[in-house]
Amino acid sequence: MKKIWYLFVKSYMRLGFSFYFKKILISGTENIPKDKAILFVANHQNALIDPLLIGAVTPRELNFLTRADVFNKPVIRALLSTVNMLPIYRIKDGMNSLSKNEEVFQKCYKILDKNGTVLIFPEGNHNIKRRLRVLSKGFTRIIFGALHNKPDLEIVVVPIGINYSNAKKYASSVHLVYGQPIPVNDHHRESVLNGASSDLKNDVSEALKKLITHIENLEHHDKIAASFKEEEFLNPDNVNEKLLDLDHENMPHKEDDNQFHFLRPFVKVNSFIPILVWKYLYPKIVEEEFIATHRFTIGITLVPICYLIQAGIIASFTTGLTGLIYLGTSLLIVYLFVKSS
Numbered sequence: 001m002k003k004i005w006y007l008f009v010k011s012y013m014r015l016g017f018s019f020y021f022k023k024i025l026i027s028g029t030e031n032i033p034k035d036k037a038i039l040f041v042a043n044h045q046n047a048l049i050d051p052l053l054i055g056a057v058t059p060r061e062l063n064f065l066t067r068a069d070v071f072n073k074p075v076i077r078a079l080l081s082t083v084n085m086l087p088i089y090r091i092k093d094g095m096n097s098l099s100k101n102e103e104v105f106q107k108c109y110k111i112l113d114k115n116g117t118v119l120i121f122p123e124g125n126h127n128i129k130r131r132l133r134v135l136s137k138g139f140t141r142i143i144f145g146a147l148h149n150k151p152d153l154e155i156v157v158v159p160i161g162i163n164y165s166n167a168k169k170y171a172s173s174v175h176l177v178y179g180q181p182i183p184v185n186d187h188h189r190e191s192v193l194n195g196a197s198s199d200l201k202n203d204v205s206e207a208l209k210k211l212i213t214h215i216e217n218l219e220h221h222d223k224i225a226a227s228f229k230e231e232e233f234l235n236p237d238n239v240n241e242k243l244l245d246l247d248h249e250n251m252p253h254k255e256d257d258n259q260f261h262f263l264r265p266f267v268k269v270n271s272f273i274p275i276l277v278w279k280y281l282y283p284k285i286v287e288e289e290f291i292a293t294h295r296f297t298i299g300i301t302l303v304p305i306c307y308l309i310q311a312g313i314i315a316s317f318t319t320g321l322t323g324l325i326y327l328g329t330s331l332l333i334v335y336l337f338v339k340s341s
Helices: 002-018 049-057 074-081 095-113 138-149 190-209 221-226 230-234 236-244 264-270 272-284 288-317 320-340
Strands: 023-027 037-042 064-067 085-088 117-120 155-164 173-178
Touching (some): 002 049, 002 288, 037 095, 037 138, 049 117, 049 155, 049 288, 085 095, 095 117, 095 138, 138 155, 155 190, 155 230, 230 236, 264 272, 264 320, 288 320
Parallel strands (some): 023 173, 037 117, 064 085
16 A cells, blocks of 8 residues: 555656656666665755655655654654655754664665665755765765675665756756666775775765766856856756866856746736745745745645636536636646746
């Protein structure tokens, strides 16, 4: 039953993202082994959108390590656990909370021991900037802990690069790139485990930097990012190549074409209540990394509910067929609006 629920949520998330993103590009799925234990590691720009998106498009069933503060409410904790989400505790959650990670790590060992998969964001937190931050060693602890329990277990790390054209904007595009699997068994040297951990962390870091746009220059980050069109960021190879020769003192500012589409008024009127809720909620969002998360949440919950209610009202005054036509037309207009933005 739990697997059926997981597949339902996965399918619904994928459907929701098809109405949220203009384009979803996926590369490198052939790099995902079908029958090995995998630790997926990804860059983290966009709060809960990142794990939800990876879970929606990755062929294999995932177990997610998620920041513990999301699990504070019992109802939410119970709901998240049904889709394989596990809390990971950080120093900011309190020093006493860190001891709870041992139980979580034990669960990860068992998952990997059964050739399952675990997804982790080794940067430890999210940040909207287009760069890879220093990785923590937490993911190496999971790997070496699993190998300590079962030395002959074959584990690979599969890096995932998430590339948003604009992480905060609705109807933007995204490109997920699955990198070459990194065998970890050779890194597992009990006598020099700290050195093995550092080596593996460096290997994973270098692999991830090739799968995303990595702007090393923090001082001029925003200026450098603004010199590219948003759609260019969907191809990190080209962007990173250009970054090598970029003169940050003489960079042109490129604006993306924002064409006003004729469907916009229909979408606004038809989605009046969700838009009203969004306008109320938006000023209250403290971290910009959560902008897309809140917008997407409204999109997959409130929008379909409102459309169904509106379809019911229309059907009560006309016919059931008219209500269904309204509902189908409304969804089609939103879909076309997103894809043509």
